[in-house]
Amino acid sequence: MKSAPFKYMRPDTLEEALSVLVEHGEDVRVLAGGQSLGAMLNMRIVTPSILLDLNLLTELSWIEEVRGFLATAALVRQRDALDDATVREHIPLLAQALPHVGHYQTRNRGTLGGSVAHADPSAEIPLVLATLGGEVELRTARQIRRVKASQFFRSALVTAREPDELLTALYWPRRNPAQRSAFVEFAVREGDFAIVAVACTLDAGTLRIGFAGCGETPQIIERTGLVDLDAATIQTIAREASAGLACQSDLLGSSEYRRQLAAVLASKAMSALTRETVHA
Amino acid sequence: MSTSEKWVGRSIERFEDEALLTGQARFMDDLEPVAGLCYAAILRSPHSCAEILSIDVEAARKLPGVIEVLTPDDVVAMSKPIGNLISRKLQYYPCAVKRARYFGEPVAVVIAEDRYIAEDALDLVVVKYEPKAAVVDPEDALSSSATVLHEEFGSNVVHERTFQYGDPEAQFAKAAKVVACKVNYPRVNSTPIETYGVIADFDASNGRYTVWSNFQGPFALHPIACDALRVKGHQLRLISPPSSGGSFGIKQGVYPYIVLLALAARKAGRPVKWIEDRLEHLAASSASTGRVTTVEGAFDAEGHLLALRLSQLENVGAYLRPPDPAALYRMHSTLSGPYRIRHISVDNKAVVTNQVPSGLNRGFGGPQFYYPLERMMDLAAAKFGMDAAELRLRNVVRSDEFPYDTVTGSRLESGDYRKCIEAALERAGYPQLLARREQARRDGKHFGIGIALAVETSASNMAYVNLALTHAQRLKSLPKSGAAGRARVIMDPLGSVIVHIDSVPNGQGHRTVMAQVVADEIGVLPEDVEVVSDLDTFGGAWSITSGNYSNRFSTVVTSAAKLAGQQAARKLRAAAAKELGVDPDQVQLVNGMASAPGGKNEPIQIRRLAMQLHWDAGNLPDGVDGSISELAEFSPSSLTVPDEHDRMRSSLAYSFQCDLVALEINSATGRVHIEKYVTVHDAGNLLNPAVVEGQVRGGFAHGFGAGMLERVTYAADGTLLSGTFQDYMCPTAPELPDVDIVHVITPSPNTLHGAKGLGDGCSMLTPVTLANAIADATGIKDLTPPFLPGRLWHLMRGEDPDAFTRKRQPPETGSALTLKGALRGDGTVAIDAPRQQVWDTLLDPAKLKSIIPGCESIDATGPETFIARVRVNIAGIGGLYDTKIRIFDRKEPQSLRLSGRGESKLGLGEGEAFVTLKEDGGGGTVLSYEYSADVGGRVAAFGQRMLDGVVRILLASFFDRLRAYLRGETPSSGLMATVRGWFAMLQMLRGPK
Amino acid sequence: MLEIEAGEKTTIRFTLNGKPVQAQAESRMQLADLLRHVLKKYGTHVGCEHGICGACTVLVDGRAVRSCLMFAAQVEGASVVTVEGLSNATGGLSELQAAFRRHHALQCGFCTPGILASATQFLQDNNAPSEHEVRDMLSGHICRCTGYTGIVEAILMTAQKRGGA
Known part of the structure; x- marks a missing residue:
């Protein structure tokens, strides 16, 4: 179970990385943390002719406040984001989700950007980005564009990134002081991909619930003008939201079961919102 | 010595542990026992049931670094089928001969200078298969319409x-x-963390195979392997590594690979190492x-x-x-x-x-x-x-x-x-x-x-x-009985104690417990007893029943060691008695010293007594025949x-x-x-x-896994669905509850x-x-494990918890499809071109060539059939594939039926689509399609969660390109280019829809 | 930019258990294979090559990572510690290793080196972990022999002994 041969390219600058993509585009796989890609290479599920290793690009490991957003560069490791005080302060939902991402050991190496670029349908980080209405920065040698998460995730493992583009940063809307958030998921074993994961925010009467693991991409529902999130309202919203989800079947759960979990978890997450008082 | 002073019965720390904790223990893949090792990789069948039409290894053989390729023809030429108790007509070779019968069955072995090159060469072996209907469910196997797996035998x-x-x-x-x-x-599948491993060497001068392997016995399989290799017992020397990374029985099943790699070494003319990888283990070791x-x-x-x-x-x-x-x-x-x-x-x-x-x-x-x-x-x-x-x-x-x-x-x-x-x-x-x-x-x-x-x-x-045979059959066959254990206690010329045992441990602490047993018999400390548990069929204390199974260590092997220890002690007492001037019976062997109450001398070092038997052989005590090298067998006569x-x-x-x-x-x-x-x-x-507690907790973990999480799962076509450690779920620390252990002792x-003995213990009982x-x-009332939450939820609602793995029922009324594929869907596409033009395009190979993404050629092979050669090169996924396409049931210009079948290294797929074309009233066409597809092979084993979406995307891509083509544009890579996942190769598996 | 052609072997230089080393390898070689089969540090074991079992876990720049999911070329300039580097300075068992022996935290020992690597970083992060936290960290390792009880005890006792709890 060894990778097929590839040309290894390790740029020292972002500019070099982008030029490789311009020149070789479709022949390249971009290596960030490698916690999914490494396994896919070993299994020869992917056999790129070039492996572009970003791991030396210090240009891609910053966390900064940028107008209404907290921006995290693509190579910020999950472990470092978990330890980061600004992440906890400005994107508490991400801080709530990160302990569920993989394992202690894979978070040491796995990155925020890599997880979003990989776009696994059950992954927590894409779910949080989509639920918060965040954006993805894509760069080519010539231009930078920002794509809303809702436009970025196209299907399971399929994104809007073009072959010559590099995912360089994630833009997370900063929590306003009144926002509350909750994250819950259901997996068979701890550290497994969730069968269903639910992220949830409540802000000035606007409730957003995101679901991962059900369909091919994160699915978000929004309710506005909520006055009170009482138990009956929670039940109604959970039922309605789950009924509208696209749900798939696999060995771990049928589509019906996923829909059921979505309702259970959505209720749980909303209940947690009503209890939550301290954010950071 | 009073019972309370005995070492047996105490929870001493294990002597195995220091080497294991510091990285100095040596396991199978750590060995390089002979010079000139090369490395094997095994090509495996992606089909659970298929005739093998041809195997072309020429390209693989030419790859620099490749030494040889072993094919089924070589295996048949150099060996015999592995025999079984029932019938010669049930032929079992260690690789697929003419027909592949399970997902992952070996088809060829590449031997190369390193494992990386060997795997590169696997990708160059071309095998043509003709798949047949698989028999997956045991009750289905009884049906008269089921494929007969072994036609020579004639029945499943x-x-x-x-x-x-x-x-x-x-x-x-x-x-x-x-x-x-x-x-x-x-x-x-017990899935130890160390997989199977074999190093095989062939000495042409004497026709001898020497094999190092983490085989755990029973050594009754040694004669069976010899028979398959057509050699005498001394021409297959088996050697086990010093440490083995767990087994729980499953490493019994490495023996067919011992045969296969022995043949590979013989063909290569070099010693060959093969280390099974995890995917191979989950698919094709044993269950x-x-x-x-x-x-x-x-x-x-x-x-x-x-x-x-x-x-x-x-x-x-x-x-x-x-x-x-x-x-x-x-x-x-x-x-x-x-x-x-x-x-x-x-x-x-x-x-x-x-x-x-x-x-x-x-x-x-x-x-x-x-x-x-x-x-x-x-x-x-x-x-x-x-x-x-x-x-x-x-x-x-x-x-x-x-x-x-x-x-x-x-x-x-x-x-x-x-x-x-x-x-x-x-x-x-x-x-x-x-x-x-x-x-x-x-x-x-x-x-x-x-x-x-x-x-x-x-x-x-x-x-x-032999209960599988009738009494009359048994009378005609070689009688088999017994459960012997063997051990040898040696004291060398410096008086050190060495014990050889035949239990081939895989982590159970046999060396520690054995040291306790022997220490008690000859009066030394356990840390002064060196226990050798590696087994070599050229020496040591092995017999046909040797191995690590059915709790034989704590029962017969320790009993044998006790006997061997007693024989050693008898010699030590005789030697001591002579010096102490007492009867041998009066000599006590304690704490490394021989003494006798009332004896004339000071206590004597046991070590020195053992040395004397070597150095002063001309002056042996009465009744002592030589130095201490005591082989004992414990063979209960009641086992007939x-x-x-x-x-x-x-x-x-x-x-x-x-x-x-x-x-x-x-x-x-x-x-x-x-x-x-x-x-x-x-x-x-x-x-x-303490060792016992470890066995109970470990057995519980296996039982809990089987009860709650683990199952070897196949799709209806025999494709393995539990092919990775993501899908075959072993319990980890958070899932396992605490266990309260109670011992009641009746000796x-x-x-x-x-x-x-209690090694199986909870693994047998926890599921129920x-x-x-x-x-x-x-x-x-009707419950089968594993009780995964998603299964139990359905069971509690009175529903089938395994619908996902079952063969799909025929489509609901209204469907035009005949293929009952697991993946289904439909869609409608508006195309800005007249219906007849769409129709003509879909039936024109030259035009399809520019629409199917990556299509290099498409040739008609008959009035309805085509072969398309398509290169996939998307986001790092490359490859050239031949896809068979059939377009039939044509009702020009209204409807047609397409079927496609393609195969690649990653798997195979077949699909069927029913396409209707309607005029939209404004000069354009509405194309509607309904499809059904099945995916098998590695791809299905890896990515259950992904397939539905992929099919949809691939179809969308095809129609995008169709639309673009009819508009007179050159189809861009479009959506296809955005497919970032490995599963993009599915395009090939399905053929164009 | 470092470029290594497919099939090309290059010299990789890094620190292994505190000593500078260099080794020739193709860039596609797994770090686990580099450590074991090129540098002959056989203490690191390989159990699944897809990042789940955790047997191959080593410390790279102080962090526990899967050496099957890193490629040889990636450790250029890094500091790698394997189980061979975890014993105490005099070569005897470290506190953690001794606790594993005392609590019968291993049987076949094949998964153990990876667990030791994880536990080493984990105890530096968290000097007074709860049982739940230990089990959560261990979810990144599969042990088929012990049922984990002894492993959890050994890690908790090591923390306690170091005065964290």
Whole structure:
């Protein structure tokens, strides 16, 4: 179970990385943390002719406040984001989700950007980005564009990134002081991909619930003008939201079961919102 | 020496651990025992059932660094099929010959300078297959319409025997109640973290194969491997590595690879190393047998179990691989379990299916037997309105009945089953649990209590394997019996103690326990005893029964070592007696010193006595024949062949176990929460209690895994769905609940330390204990593990929990499709072109060539058929594929039917689509399609979650390009270019839709 | 930019257990294979090559990572510690290793080196972990022998002994 041969390219600058993509585009796989890609290479599920290793690009490991957003560069490791005080302060939902991402050991190496670029349908980080209405920065040698998460995730493992583009940063809307958030998921074993994961925010009467693991991409529902999130309202919203989800079947759960979990978890997450008082 | 001073019975730290903890222990893949090693990789069938039309290895052979490629033709030329007990017509070679019969079966072996190159070359081997309808379910294998796996044999039923003990029919006739239970018990894989490994070398000068392998025995398989290689015993030298990374039985199944790699080394003319990878292990090492059992119990009015009627259908996978069908017979002589049943009938069948061949996996035949038996006992308790524990107490062998001879011939030598059950009830706080259950039920919660019992067999009499033969057949074959253990105690010229044992441990601490045993006999400290557990068939203390199975270490191997130690001690005493001037009987051997009360000299170092026997051989004490090198065999004479009524003692020692669990199920999610788990064991005397505790906890982890998480799962076409550690889910630390362990000790009179063994333990009993509690909590009668939340949730709603893996039902009315694929969908595309033009485009190979992404050529091979050659090169996925396409049922210009079938290294797929074209009234066309597709091979094993979306995207891409083409544009890579995943190759698998 | 052609072997320089080393390898070689088969540090074991079992876990720049999911070229300039580097300075068992032996936290020992690597970082992060936290960290490792009880005890006792708890 060894990778097929590839040309290894390790740029020292972002500019070099982008030029490789311009020149070789479709022949390249971009290596960030490698916690999914490494396994896919070993299994020869992917056999790129070039492996572009970003791991030396210090240009891609910053966390900064940028107008209404907290921006995290693509190579910020999950472990470092978990330890980061600004992440906890400005994107508490991400801080709530990160302990569920993989394992202690894979978070040491796995990155925020890599997880979003990989776009696994059950992954927590894409779910949080989509639920918060965040954006993805894509760069080519010539231009930078920002794509809303809702436009970025196209299907399971399929994104809007073009072959010559590099995912360089994630833009997370900063929590306003009144926002509350909750994250819950259901997996068979701890550290497994969730069968269903639910992220949830409540802000000035606007409730957003995101679901991962059900369909091919994160699915978000929004309710506005909520006055009170009482138990009956929670039940109604959970039922309605789950009924509208696209749900798939696999060995771990049928589509019906996923829909059921979505309702259970959505209720749980909303209940947690009503209890939550301290954010950071 | 008083008992309290003995080393045996103490929880000393293990001598194995320092090397393991510092990275100095040497496992199979750490060995480079001969110069010039090269490395093998194995090409494996992506089909569970297919004729192999051709294998072209020329391109692989030409790759720089490749030394040789071993093909099935070579294997047939250089070896014989691996023999089995039943029939020569059931041919089993270590690779697929003419036909592949399970997913992952070896098809060719590439030998190269390193593993990376070997795997590169696998991608260059071209195999043409003709797939056939797979037989996956054991009950389907019985059907007359099922594919016959071994045509020469002529039937999928490879073994059939019936047995009767007592007069069960009379008992059933007079029974007050008859309780029946049917179970289709799944297959599991013990998955040690170290996989199989083999290094093989061939010496052409003397025709000898030397093989290093983490094979764990039974060494009865050594003659079978020799036979397959067509060599004498001394021409296959097997050597085990110093350390082995776990086995739980499964490393028995490495022996076909010993044969395969021996042949590879011979063909390559170089020593070859092969280390199995995890995907190979999960697909093609070995799994426990699956078993469909119907058990009926005849009870009298008071709930006494009078008789059992058993019908067992064993799924041995694709080949009848020795020692199977032994799993069907491991428990045969204890079919009454712990109960006083005098009347039993058994109807046994074994079938072959397109699944991995079976072999030893923890519990070998035990879980498959105790699960239905103990489910039936619970169903009976419910029928009698009796407490489940009470019903069992009423039926177990009574304390005053030991030794108890079962009607099938076993002798349960000692025990106190009632005491064990009571201990479990007491430790669990049974009355409180019952009260909690009442309360929980009032609160609408699903709280259940489960209890189950088992007799665990230790030191198998190898004769039991021959129960698969009739008495008449047995009389004509070589008699087999016994359960010998062997050990040699050596004291070298410097007086060091070395012990050779034949148990081939895989992590159980045998070296530590053996040091305790021998230290007690010859009066030295355990740390002064060097125990050698690596086995070499050219030396050491091995015999045909050697190996690590059926708890033989704690029973017969330690007994043999005790005998060898006694022989050594006798010599030491004789030597000491001469110097001390006393009778040998008066000499005490303690703490490294020989002394005698009232002797004339100071105590003498034991080490020095041993040295003297070497250095002063001309002056040996009376009755001593030389220095200490004492081989002892412990071979119980009670273990004989089955009698004419198929009765026999199948094992030397019989332990007892009672498990009790209390759990609660969240009905909203199907998640089970374990509140309390108690396991009570009577394994006789404990040789090292800490090691014993490790065995109990480890056995529980396996049992819990089999009960809650693990299952070897196949799709309806025989594709393995549990092919990675993501999908074959072993328990990790957060899932495993605490276990409360209780020991009740009734020593075995049959072993020299009174030990009985408990290595299988909870792995046999935990699945059914959990099932009984889940049934208690939910009222569901028909339960098969694993109790994954998603399965349990469906079960609690009275639904099929495994619909996902089943063959799809025919499409609902209205569907035009004939293919019952697992992936289905439909769609509509508006195309801005006249209908006839769309029609013509779809039927024009030249035009399709520019529409199908990556299509290099498309050629008509008949009026309806095409072959498309397509290069996929998307985001790092590359490859050239030939896809067969058929366009038929044409109703120009309204509708047509397309079918496609393609294959690649990653898998295969077939699809069918029904396409209709309608005019939209404005000069354009509305194209509607309905599709059905199936995916097999590696791709299906890896990515269940992804496939639906991928098919949709691929179709969308095709139609995008069709639209663009008809608009006169050059189709761009479009959506296809955004496919970032490995599964983009699916495009090939399906052909254009 | 470092470029290594497919099939090309290059010299990789890094620090292994505190000592500078260099080795020739193709860039596609797994770090686990580099450590074991090129540098002959056989203490690191390979169990699944897809990042689940955790047997191959080593410390790279102080962090526990899967050496099957890193490629040889990636450790250029890094500091790698394997189980061979975890013993105490005099070569005897470290506190953690001794606790593993005392609590029978291993049987076959094949998964153990990876667990030791994880536990080493984990105990530096968290000097007074709860049982739940230990089990959560261990979810990144599969042990088929022990049922984990002894492993959890050994890690908790090591923390306690170091005065964290």
